[in-house]
Amino acid sequence: MSIKYYLGSIISLPLLPILFLQGKKIRANVPKLPEAKNPKGYIKKTSTKTLKMLVIGESTIAGVGVDFHENGFTGILAKTIAGQSEVSVLWQVYAKSGYTAKMVRRRLLPKIEDTTADLIVIGLGGNDAFKLNSPDVWIIQINKLIKDLKRKYPKTPIYFTNMPPIKEFPAFTKSIKFVIGNLVELLGKRLYKRVKNKNNVYYNNELITLESWQEKYNLSDDVSTFFSDGVHPSKLTYQLWGKDMANFIMKTKSFQSWLQKK
Numbered sequence: 001m002s003i004k005y006y007l008g009s010i011i012s013l014p015l016l017p018i019l020f021l022q023g024k025k026i027r028a029n030v031p032k033l034p035e036a037k038n039p040k041g042y043i044k045k046t047s048t049k050t051l052k053m054l055v056i057g058e059s060t061i062a063g064v065g066v067d068f069h070e071n072g073f074t075g076i077l078a079k080t081i082a083g084q085s086e087v088s089v090l091w092q093v094y095a096k097s098g099y100t101a102k103m104v105r106r107r108l109l110p111k112i113e114d115t116t117a118d119l120i121v122i123g124l125g126g127n128d129a130f131k132l133n134s135p136d137v138w139i140i141q142i143n144k145l146i147k148d149l150k151r152k153y154p155k156t157p158i159y160f161t162n163m164p165p166i167k168e169f170p171a172f173t174k175s176i177k178f179v180i181g182n183l184v185e186l187l188g189k190r191l192y193k194r195v196k197n198k199n200n201v202y203y204n205n206e207l208i209t210l211e212s213w214q215e216k217y218n219l220s221d222d223v224s225t226f227f228s229d230g231v232h233p234s235k236l237t238y239q240l241w242g243k244d245m246a247n248f249i250m251k252t253k254s255f256q257s258w259l260q261k262k
Contacts (some may be wrong), residue, residue, distance in 0.1 A: 033229055036063025036072045039093035043082040048233050050088040051258070053078060054114060056104060057123030060164065061095035065228030066235050069093055070185035073233070075163075076242025077121065077249075085250060085259060100127045101141035109148055117153050118258055119249070123161040125191075129184035138187045139194055146201060160195070160203040161245055163188035168210050171230025204248045213240050 055061055055074045063072035070079075078089040094108050101124050122145070128138050149158060166172065167181035188205060195201040210226055213219060217240065228234045233241065250253050 001016060013048045024250055033064050033232060035059070035095075035097055036066050036069045038068050038070065039063075039074075039095075041070055041075060041078065041091050042260075043078055043089045043091075045082055045086055045088045047087045049259075050090055050239075051081065051085075052114070052116060053081075053091045053119045053121065054117045055091060055121045055123070056094045056108060056110065056112075057121075057161075058099050058104070058127050059095070059097035060126070060233060061121075061123040062095060062097050063095075063238075064097055065232040066238060071235055072238045073123070073242045073245075074121075076239050077246050078114070079126070080243050080246035081250060084246070087259070095123075095226060097209050098127060100124070100133065101138065101145055103127075105141060105145045105148060109145075112152075117156045119255070120149060120153065120158045121161065121245070121249075122158065125184050125187050126164040126166065129166065129180050132183065133187075135186050135190040139190050142191060143192065145196075151189070153201075157200045157202065157258075158227060159245075159249055159252075160191060160201075161205045162208050162241075163191075164208055165208040165210070168223070168226070169231050170227060200254055202249075202252055204245060206209070206248075207242075208241070 042099060055077070060073060063069045063074070066072045069075050074091055074093050078091045081087070082089040092114060094112055096103070096108060099108065104122075104124065124140075124142075128141075146158060149156070153159075163184045167175065167177045167182050172180070185207070188203075188207075191203050192205040195203045213226075214221055219225075219236075226234055226237045
């Protein structure tokens with residue numbers, strides 16, 4: 001067991017009854033937004049190369065907070081890659097709000113009918129943190145997820161997105177931000193340790209903060225503009241996140257190798 005998780009559990013134990021009550025209140029007050037529509041798209045470029053991309057994950061990947069996937073994380077990710085690399089992109093989303101890594105592996109992977117893929121992107125971590133899954137439990141499921149995907153797509157690179165910035169969620173109380181926010185960062189660190197030396201598997205471990213985005217893109221310091229409901233991303237956040245993730249992917253050896261193939 002992670003020492004930091006163990007110590008954090010001891011510190012957080014007295015807070016659990018309070019967190020439970022606060023969590024119930026938050027769930028009652030936060031509007032239940034639907035998932036985005038049209039989970040499949042194609043961006044045509046003059047290039048003869050087409051990148052086939054599968055994007056898998058939880059509510060953020062499901063596009064909660066925007067109307068259509070083309071305006072969400074995957075749509076922006078695909079547009080950025082297509083625009084900067086001058087390749088066509090065929091993308092498909094397999095995601096469900098509320099799903100943990102274990103649920104994605106058991107319930108979503110069997111539904112994926114695609115027999116080939118050039119690139120797989122995975123966005124998870126939020127729900128595992130909300131359910132207080134330990135880093136050990138988390139990484140067991142991540143290992144199984146990677147193994148299952150590698151069995152079906154042995155040569156396809158896998159990219160894990162950044163962990164969600166739970167400490168920034170305006171709908172959350174300070175105590176929930178502290179406990180869940182620290183836990184999701186531990187999950188991210190464990191994931192990074194797992195994949196940093198693994199061939200063809202990547203994790204964008206850059207910590208997302210609103211302040212860094214505000215400075216980088218010269219944006220307003222109004223926190224509400226970054227969230228659709230106090231928890232899920234707004235259209236603006238999906239745009240920033242999708243662009244940043246695309247740039248991360250395009251710099252990797254695996255993507256550059258694919259790009260250079262005829």
